[in-house]
Amino acid sequence: MRTEAELLETARRYSFRGRMDKAQFTGPVFVRGSGTVVEDVNGKRFLDFNSGQMCAALGHNHPRVAAAVKEACDTLMHAHSSHFNVKEIELAERVAGIMPAPLKKTLFLQSGADANEAAVNIARKYTGGHDVASPHISFHGLSDTTRALTFAGWHAGYGPAAPGAHAIVAPYCYRCPLNHSFPACEFACLKVSFDLLDAEASGRPAAVITEPLFSAGGVIEPPPGWLKRLKEMCEARGMLLIVDEEQTGLGKLGTMFGFERDGVVPDVVTIAKHFGGGVSISAVTTSAEIEDKVAAAEFVVTHSHSNDPLICAAGIASLDVIAEEDVPAKARSIGQRLKERLTALAQRFKLIGDIRGRGLLQGIELVKEGGGREPAKKEGAAIARFCLERGLIFSQRRGGSVLRFVPPATTTPEQVDEAAEILTEGFERMTAGGGTGAA
Ligand SMILES: Cc1ncc(COP(=O)(O)O)c(C=O)c1O
Numbered sequence: 001m002r003t004e005a006e007l008l009e010t011a012r013r014y015s016f017r018g019r020m021d022k023a024q025f026t027g028p029v030f031v032r033g034s035g036t037v038v039e040d041v042n043g044k045r046f047l048d049f050n051s052g053q054m055c056a057a058l059g060h061n062h063p064r065v066a067a068a069v070k071e072a073c074d075t076l077m078h079a080h081s082s083h084f085n086v087k088e089i090e091l092a093e094r095v096a097g098i099m100p101a102p103l104k105k106t107l108f109l110q111s112g113a114d115a116n117e118a119a120v121n122i123a124r125k126y127t128g129g130h131d132v133a134s135p136h137i138s139f140h141g142l143s144d145t146t147r148a149l150t151f152a153g154w155h156a157g158y159g160p161a162a163p164g165a166h167a168i169v170a171p172y173c174y175r176c177p178l179n180h181s182f183p184a185c186e187f188a189c190l191k192v193s194f195d196l197l198d199a200e201a202s203g204r205p206a207a208v209i210t211e212p213l214f215s216a217g218g219v220i221e222p223p224p225g226w227l228k229r230l231k232e233m234c235e236a237r238g239m240l241l242i243v244d245e246e247q248t249g250l251g252k253l254g255t256m257f258g259f260e261r262d263g264v265v266p267d268v269v270t271i272a273k274h275f276g277g278g279v280s281i282s283a284v285t286t287s288a289e290i291e292d293k294v295a296a297a298e299f300v301v302t303h304s305h306s307n308d309p310l311i312c313a314a315g316i317a318s319l320d321v322i323a324e325e326d327v328p329a330k331a332r333s334i335g336q337r338l339k340e341r342l343t344a345l346a347q348r349f350k351l352i353g354d355i356r357g358r359g360l361l362q363g364i365e366l367v368k369e370g371g372g373r374e375p376a377k378k379e380g381a382a383i384a385r386f387c388l389e390r391g392l393i394f395s396q397r398r399g400g401s402v403l404r405f406v407p408p409a410t411t412t413p414e415q416v417d418e419a420a421e422i423l424t425e426g427f428e429r430m431t432a433g434g435g436t437g438a439a
Pocket residue numbers: 110111112113114116139140141142211215216244245246247272273
């Protein structure tokens with residue numbers, strides 16, 4: 001195999017840089033993975049507390065998913081997307097089995113952005129409206145339609161955004177844009193947002209799309225009852241509520257879906273990421289009533305590989321793993337240990353201003369000393385660099401000030417502790433010497 005230096009030199013020549021978090025041609029260059037561990041071309045092993053791009057949340061190369069993919073390779077990998085195939089029918093039935101009533105009708109696509117874009121178009125077709133809103137810290141993908149509704153970043157500089165997209169005030173209570181505090185605020189963010197939406201509406205509104213816990217926006221958890229109130233406000237205007245569970249669903253937060261916390265049933269739900277157990281598949285699920293009306297209006301959304309048997313087989317295998325290994329329970333127990341370790345860290349280091357998230361999706365927000373909650377971006381970046389060198393992968397959000405941890409469901413208590421030790425050392429070095437010394 002070529003050396004890391006040779007591979008990076010080849011990348012420098014031939015790879016187009018359009019990555020979210022890295023513009024340099026530097027290592028690590030990964031070559032294999034299993035469970036919570038990934039290995040680079042130098043044989044160095046890393047604890048992957050980012051689950052790849054959050055898609056390996058069931059663990060890298062889960063044997064069950066790998067076997068399903070191998071079986072599809074021996075039977076049928078790809079099929080005519082206008083005809084039905086066995087795997088896609090079985091998967092649609094399985095998805096209906098985990099969704100609450102009346103969400104029973106599912107279509108399959110490849111990426112999270114695809115699914116959210118389809119969900120938005122379903123809402124437009126169903127309501128006859130066009131305007132769609134999303135909280136101002138949301139991430140729904142980087143296609144034209146979803147980038148227009150992605151406000152956590154990556155929004156500006158791509159020409160005029162697709163029309164009909166609006167931002168509403170997100171429930172970011174740690175930095176409430178309205179300077180309120182919960183619960184005294186009585187969801188002032190929603191009141192203000194809908195006053196504005198009502199005032200600027202130029203026709204029928206179609207939907208609000210939201211994550212139930214904002215991942216890319218900085219692991220920001222809405223206060224209890226926020227999603228319920230949002231649903232009521234949508235219903236009052238004939239708008240659909242689309243909940244993007246691509247990051248939060250399928251057990252990751254300790255429940256099958258994030259929306260369960262508020263006892264809400266959305267009109268449309270999208271899933272992606274670890275739905276394919278590492279293979280690219282996404283889904284949009286809605287009610288028979290919505291599907292009937294939209295299908296009668298000749299709604300079409302499909303791509304060449306939308307319902308391929310291979311990706312659907314991976315989806316079935318991942319749902320098997322989630323059920324048989326009780327991934328929600330695993331998420332709760334791993335999450336509890338992680339939370340304990342992060343809480344202990346916060347007690348030691350004033351740099352940690354807030355700890356957020358649930359289950360396998362948690363984050364800490366770093367702030368400078370002085371009580372002003374000024375985001376500690378450089379400090380976050382230095383700690384992340386140090387940890388990467390020490391073999392711990394996680395991601396950073398909000399310009400580096402939020403450290404986000406998404407360990408796979410295969411993570412053992414010892415691996416949580418090992419990650420916490422590396423992180424502690426990163427904080428110790430940062431606070432002792434004004435830097436981590438990491439290159
Ligand atoms: C909540 C959420 N929605 C949508 C997406 C976009 O998914 P994809 O990158 O597969 O298009 C992501 C990706 O991180 C996400 O976290």
